[in-house]
Amino acid sequence: xxxxxxxxxxxxxxxxxxxxxxxxxxxxxxxxxxxxxxxxxxxxxxxxxxxxxxxxxxxxxxxxxxxxxxxxxxxxxxxxxxxxxxxxxxxxxxxxxxxxxxxxxxxxxxxxxxxxxxxxxxxxxxxxxxxxxxxxxxxxxxxxxxxxxxxxxxxxxxxxxxxxxxxxxxxxxxxxxxxxxxxxxxxxxxxxxxxxxxxxxxxxxxxxxxxxxxxxxxxxxxxxxxxxxxxxxxxxxxxxxxxxxxxxxxxxxxxxxxxxxxxxxxxxxxxxxxxxxxxxxxxxxxxxxxxxxxxxxxxxxxxxxxxxxxxxxxxxxxxxxxxxxxxxxxxxxxxxxxxxxxxxxxxxxxxxxxxxxxxxxxxxxxxxxxxxxxxxxxxxxxxxxxxxxxxxxxxxxxxxxxxxxxxxxxxxxxxxxxxxxxxxxxxxxxxxxxxxxxxxxxxxxxxxxxxxxxxxx
Amino acid sequence: xxxxxxxxxxxxxxxxxxxxxxxxxxxxxxxxxxxxxxxxxxxxxxxxxxxxxxxxxxxxxxxxxxxxxxxxxxxxxxxxxxxxxxxxxxxxxxxxxxxxxxxxxxxxxxxxxxxxxxxxxxxxxxxxxxxxxxxxxxxxxxxxxxxxx
Numbered sequence: 308x309x310x311x312x313x314x315x316x317x318x319x320x321x322x323x324x325x326x327x328x329x330x331x332x333x334x335x336x337x338x339x340x341x342x343x344x345x346x347x348x349x350x351x352x353x354x355x356x357x358x359x360x361x362x363x364x365x366x367x368x369x370x371x372x373x374x375x376x377x378x379x380x381x382x383x384x385x386x387x388x389x390x391x392x393x394x395x396x397x398x399x400x401x402x403x404x405x406x407x408x409x410x411x412x413x414x415x416x417x418x419x420x421x422x423x424x425x426x427x428x429x430x431x432x433x434x435x436x437x438x439x440x441x442x443x444x445x446x447x448x449x450x451x452x453x454x455x456x457x458x459x460x461x462x463x464x465x466x467x468x469x470x471x472x473x474x475x476x477x478x479x480x481x482x483x484x485x486x487x488x489x490x491x492x493x494x495x496x497x498x499x500x501x502x503x504x505x506x507x508x509x510x511x512x513x514x515x516x517x518x519x520x521x522x523x524x525x526x527x528x529x530x531x532x533x534x535x536x537x538x539x540x541x542x543x544x545x546x547x548x549x550x551x552x553x554x555x556x557x558x559x560x561x562x563x564x565x566x567x568x569x570x571x572x573x574x575x576x577x578x579x580x581x582x583x584x585x586x587x588x589x590x591x592x593x594x595x596x597x598x599x600x601x602x603x604x605x606x607x608x609x610x611x612x613x614x615x616x617x618x619x620x621x622x623x624x625x626x627x628x629x630x631x632x633x634x635x636x637x638x639x640x641x642x643x644x645x646x647x648x649x650x651x652x653x654x655x656x657x658x659x660x661x662x663x664x665x666x667x668x669x670x671x672x673x674x675x676x677x678x679x680x681x682x683x684x685x686x687x688x689x690x691x692x693x694x695x696x697x698x699x700x701x702x703x704x705x706x707x708x709x710x711x712x713x714x715x716x717x718x719x720x721x722x723x724x725x726x727x728x729x730x731x732x733x734x735x736x737x738x739x740x741x742x743x744x745x746x747x748x749x750x751x752x753x754x755x756x757x758x759x760x761x762x763x764x
Numbered sequence: 765x766x767x768x769x770x771x772x773x774x775x776x777x778x779x780x781x782x783x784x785x786x787x788x789x790x791x792x793x794x795x796x797x798x799x800x801x802x803x804x805x806x807x808x809x810x811x812x813x814x815x816x817x818x819x820x821x822x823x824x825x826x827x828x829x830x831x832x833x834x835x836x837x838x839x840x841x842x843x844x845x846x847x848x849x850x851x852x853x854x855x856x857x858x859x860x861x862x863x864x865x866x867x868x869x870x871x872x873x874x875x876x877x878x879x880x881x882x883x884x885x886x887x888x889x890x891x892x893x894x895x896x897x898x899x900x901x902x903x904x905x906x907x908x909x910x911x912x913x
Contacts, residue, residue, distance in 0.1 A: 324795045324798070325795075327791070328788070328791055328792060328795055331784050331787055331788040331791060332788065334784050335781060335784045335785065335788070338777055338780055338781050338784065339781060341777065342774065342777045342778070342781070345770075345773075345774070345777075346774070349770065356770055357769065357770055358767045358768060358769050358770060359767065359768050359769075359770055359773040360767035360768075361767075363767075396795060397792050397795050397796055400788070400791075400792060401792060404785075404788055523830055523832065523833070526832065644778065644779070644782060645778065645782075647774055647775070647777070647778040648777075648778065648781065650774070672781070672782065672785075673782070675782050675785075675786075676781075676782055676785060679782065679785035679786055679788075679789060680785070682789050683785075683788070683789060683792075686789065686792050686793070686796065689796070690796065693796075
């Protein structure tokens with residue numbers, strides 16, 4: 308038995324730090340489910356208990372299927388030890404903790420949503436389990452990374468094709484007023500799929516491959532007139548065309564958050580590749596012009612901007628600004644250490660399990676909990692950039708840096724929206740927001756990071 | 765057997781969950797800190813011993829090199845117009861075999877191979893072999909290279 312285990316995982320290179328870092332997320336899940344079980348019990352007047360003693364605690368196995376997540380995390384850990392023992396050891400615990408928070412939140416919020424969804428937690432749990440599988444598959448498939456790089460135009464076209472499908476779908480049903488258009492309903496199991504999540508990955512791979520090839524040209528060539536630097540247009544063209552096409556699609560689909568995310572990826576990656584602030588300057592200039600045009604043309608853009616300016620005005624707080632104002636009230640009622648898990652009332656906020664999950668965390672775990680989650684996101688981004696610094700070639704460096712930027716920009720855009728610092732845009736908080744496509748896409752990117760962090764065998 | 769009032773127990777749980785979150789952050793930071801001490805890049809076998817640093821093309825002069833390009837330093841390597849050199853500098857002011865650099869006694873040395881227009885280290889002519897330190901600018905004819913590790 309021992310020898311067969313030795314053959315399976317190399318004991319000397321066993322991922323002990325990762326093993327130990329998974330213990331606290333597991334405790335977090337157990338504590339969360341314990342609290343949830345107790346509070347739910349007590350909400351039923353017949354079962355109320357006044358005191359808690361050690362033998363009135365529910366047994367561990369009655370805490371629900373979410374404990375499976377613990378099993379899945381440790382199983383993934385063992386597979387990783389066998390598959391790539393030298394890969395980064397903080398990524399799985401960090402994403403495990405974030406998805407634990409997501410699954411707990413979905414379990415807690417589901418039954419109390421305006422349209423009750425008692426199975427929301429199970430769904431999220433299943434998505435995370437499936438996503439962990441996808442992550443391992445990604446690690447396996449990218450043993451040799453060259454194919455990612457060679458088929459760069461295929462990736463770009465595939466991503467755009469997926470979004471074009473939704474565009475056709477949205478146009479064919481002539482319904483531009485439903486909140487989210489970026490969805491494809493696939494017959495099986497009433498399954499809704501968001502192509503933009505995959506587009507995100509496709510774009511990062513394409514940019515990384517294209518910029519790796521043209522990096523010298525983009526950072527060195529170009530003309531300089533006085534202090535102004537003009538980039539070489541010929542090398543820029545594929546990037547600009549792709550950017551404009553995807554931005555236009557998302558503006559038509561009213562997915563401003565995604566447009567912003569894609570623009571952010573573009574700026575971050577071109578700056579990473581060229582090291583020239585001029586690109587950032589031109590991009591921001593282009594962004595300002597584009598934003599102005601969108602503001603003039605589309606009513607919904609004006610609405611969202613005006614919500615930031617006057618959310619608490621009488622007519623606004625009850626109509627267009629309702630969601631944002633409720634979110635702020637939820638955050639405010641959380642205070643420093645929060646109301647306690649399952650003890651707040653975050654479901655007053657519309658779409659709390661998707662757009663406003665940060666407000667729910669803020670209400671129930673308080674500022675302390677929300678800051679902790681933010682710190683965990685910062686660790687994730689830090690690790691991604693650290694992997695980028697140690698990358699073997701330009702493509703791998705840019706890929707890791709691009710993935711880090713995706714997580715950073717997404718977190719920033721949705722949190723700034725929730726806090727009324729920026730117009731609200733519906734874009735998922737990575738790993739925490741309820742939703743299968745997003746969780747799977749995020750774990751695929753973590754799979755890429757794991758592969759990038761391991762020395763070539 | 766201890767018993768707590770229900771609300772006190774929930775308060776304990778709430779604090780425990782927050783504490784777990786922060787302990788987790790601390791733990792990940794400690795794990796992450798460990799690899800700041802390890803060597804940053806695991807060198808590829810074989811190649812590691814040969815590449816000492818890079819020469820970055822600062823000014824390509826009339827040669828077809830791209831400014832900003834990095835040339836791996838191997839020991840020894842020669843620079844000149846002739847295709848037999850390690851680095852071919854096709855510029856009219858570079859001699860057929862202009863300069864040579866090599867690694868000895870833990871430093872990198874440059875010497876001039878009796879070229880017509882000379883080799884310069886930080887704009888001082890290289891007469892006998894001199895040690896090159898990171899950041900130094902090497903000028904061979906009209907090509908300027910910076911030594912970077």
